[in-house]
Amino acid sequence: MARAGLTTERLTLAGAELADEVGFDQVTVSALARRFDVKVASLYSHLKNSQDLKTRIALLALEELADRAADALAGRAGKDALTALANVYRDYAREHPGRYAATQLRLDPQTAAASAGVRHAQMTRAILRGYDLTEPDQTHAVRLLGSVFHGYVTLELGGGFSHSAPDTQETWSRTMDALDALLRNWPAP
Secondary structure (H helix, E strand, O other): OOOOOOOHHHHHHHHHHHHHHHOHHHOOHHHHHHHHOOOHHHHOOOOOOHHHHHHHHHHHHHHHHHHHHHHHHOOOOHHHHHHHHHHHHHHHHHHOHHHHHHOOOOOOHHHHHOOOHHHHHHHHHHHHHOOOOOOOHHHHHHHHHHHHHHHHHHHHHOOOOOOOOOOHHHHHHHHHHHHHHHHHOOOOO
16 A cells, blocks of 8 residues: 555655755665655555656656746747757756756657657757758757757866856856857858
């Protein structure tokens, strides 16, 4: 019988909070059981295993991030939209480092296709249409933007920029300027 008050949703949210506190890699069903002061076995009526928990956290994080991005992008286009999207990723990673790490979890194709990851790609492609990019250049640009956003955020969170001037916000702004210029002048194949 399931312990009163424990639901899959509550456990997923608690797992996401745990990920933000201790790191996504440290999240397990055992750690979650300790958090609720219950036996691990009592969680198996809600979760299959630690991988299931991590997948659920990833799906939650992707949904949260997509909702924030949709709100930030409403009514924006061009560089304004590009910067808004980038800022959503950066701000989310700063606020929820464990959940942000969860968004990088490799999902099986069926789960990925049903996730909010699809919304992320659609929003990015909508921004790129404002730059008059068509396929396959849109796909190249989606990959470029994802790489730059993720790489910058990961280095920044890891302290990679804290040892020198100028301020990381200045570099971030200049990075957005450079991406905008690149997208406006996308090289021909």
